[in-house]
Amino acid sequence: MKSLFIVASAAALLGGCSTMMQDDMAMGGRTAAGAMAMPTTASAYMEMAHSGDMFEIESSQLALQMSRNEGVRSFAQMMVSDHTRMMNEMMAMTPAGMNMASMPMMPHHAQMLQRLRAASAADFDMMYKREQMMAHQEGVMMHRTYAARGDNPALKAMAARAVPMVQMHLTRARALPGRM
Numbered sequence: 001m002k003s004l005f006i007v008a009s010a011a012a013l014l015g016g017c018s019t020m021m022q023d024d025m026a027m028g029g030r031t032a033a034g035a036m037a038m039p040t041t042a043s044a045y046m047e048m049a050h051s052g053d054m055f056e057i058e059s060s061q062l063a064l065q066m067s068r069n070e071g072v073r074s075f076a077q078m079m080v081s082d083h084t085r086m087m088n089e090m091m092a093m094t095p096a097g098m099n100m101a102s103m104p105m106m107p108h109h110a111q112m113l114q115r116l117r118a119a120s121a122a123d124f125d126m127m128y129k130r131e132q133m134m135a136h137q138e139g140v141m142m143h144r145t146y147a148a149r150g151d152n153p154a155l156k157a158m159a160a161r162a163v164p165m166v167q168m169h170l171t172r173a174r175a176l177p178g179r180m
Contacts, residue, residue, distance in 0.1 A: 038145035042152040043098065045142070045159070049090055050100050052139050055109035056083035059116050059131060066124045071177055078172075079132070082165060093154055109135070126178035136170035 039045040056079045063076035094100050105113070112131045119127045140163065147160035 038142050040146065040149045040151060042095070042150065042155050045146045045150060045152075045155060046090060046094065046098065046100060047103060048106065048142055049139075049159075049162075050087065050103050051106040051109045052135060052142070053083045053087040053090075054105045055113055055135055056080075056132075057087070058105075059113055059128065059135075062113075062116055063124070063128050066119075066121065067128065069125055069177055072125050072128060075132075075172055075176055076128075079169065082169070086162060086165075089158060090155075093158065125176070129173060129176040129178045132173040132176070133170065136166055136173055139166040140170060 039048050060076035060079035060083075063072055064080070067073050067076065091100050104110075112135065116124070116127055116131055143159040143162040143166055147156050147163060150156040150159060
């Protein structure tokens with residue numbers, strides 16, 4: 001009897017997850033709570049990747065101004081260089097009719113940047129580390145997902161090339177100074 005209850009509970013849970021994923025896909029990747037699903041269409045992938053690159057560049061330029069820690073500053077300079085290169089590569093692949101230069105930063109990236117701008121000098125390095133870890137965890141998942149299930153072969157190849165670099169950024173972000 002107990003095992004029947006466990007099996008029934010698991011089936012209900014899996015059925016609910018499937019329905020949520022279908023609902024999420026029908027909403028263009030945005031769940032009711034506002035969280036983002038990982039994109040599998042070229043336009044959604046490009047929008048999310050562009051927003052992530054903009055966040056990385058702008059937050060790291062802020063870190064170059066705010067931080068006095070050489071480790072943080074070195075990491076920030078690497079973020080500006082690497083994400084500028086990634087953004088330029090993606091912009092070169094932009095399909096006709098899509099203007100990436102005019103795309104705004106996604107709300108969750110804008111909120112992350114706003115938190116950094118509001119940080120005190122004493123808290124900045126710790127907050128920068130936290131936001132970088134979150135952004136790079138999202139980036140690894142996004143690029144892996146698109147590389148595996150994306151709809152554009154050239155972008156899938158680019159996403160696959162991005163995974164090791166973004167994973168390395170995540171590893172280095174975790175090693176930044178500051179308590180978590």
